[in-house]
Amino acid sequence: MKEQSLDSLPGISTLLGALLLMLAGIGALIGAIVLTKSGVGGGGLLVLGGIVLLTVGLFVSCGLYMVQPNQAAVLSLFGKYVGTVKENGLRWNNPFLTKKKVSQRVRNFESGKLKVNELEGSPIEIAAVIVWQVVDASEAVYNVDDYESFVHIQSESALRAMATSYPYDAHEDGQLSLRSHASEISQHLKDELAERLANAGVQVLDARISHLAYAPEIAQAMLQRQQANAVIAARQRIVAGAVGMVEMALAELQNSGLLALDEERKAQMVGNLLTVLCSDRGTQPVVNAGSLY
DSSP: OOOOBOOOEEHHHHHHHHHHHHHHHHHHHHHHHHHHHHTOSOHHHHHHHHHHHHHHHHHHHTTEEEEOTTEEEEEEETTEEEEEEOOOEEEEOOTTSEEEEEEOSOEEEEOOOEEEEOTTSOEEEEEEEEEEEESOHHHHHHTSSOHHHHHHHHHHHHHHHHHTTSOSSOOSTTOOOTTTOHHHHHHHHHHHHHHHHGGGTEEEEEEEEEEEEEOHHHHHHHHHHHHHHHHHHHHHHHHHHHHHHHHHHHHHHHHHTSOOOOHHHHHHHHHHHHHHHHOSSOOOOOOOOSOOO
């Protein structure tokens, strides 16, 4: 099913023509009454002509319909698709045609919070905002039973499928995750929706995650895990920095010739410096008031 454009007549001029026909019919009936009262013949023909004119005027007026901006009217004749009218304003087509109007405005909705298992099996809560628009009114009407319900259900289905394809957090370098790669995840969701909704005449303009969290039953455990990962990462940076500072201190002492240290004294100095630099609390210095050894 592909959309076909259908021409329509301007509704204002058609409405005026229908009104003129009905006025002429009413005038003919009044004239018939006057002739009948005056005893002049010909009243029957005027009655017949008035009824015909009124009938034609009413029939023509039944073909009028309104098309709003960003709206399409899908027309069918006894169940057969005839075409789509997109001209705005009052339009006219054959009164026997069935007209179904479809909004082509940009619409959006937020899915409910879905509880799914991410790639590693942890239960999470996820929701998304979908921005969509009907671009083919005939497909929206005839290819699916209810295109709005179809969009909502397929959006939630695509969101579930996407959520199971990625972990919540990235545990390896370069790994895509739901929390850290919002643009890539949104593009994946948009492509998934575009494929599912293509036959319904719907175009997906944007799709973004609006809510993402661990399920309540594991939220506390995952928070502790994230805190532990943060502490480990911080410690790694502290140790790397401390080792660099110790290397720089030993190199400066050796280059200046201010103090010659044997291997044992170097090891003791390295241990003291690392203790001071890597400790998460203030250290208490011990002053050596004796000789060098």
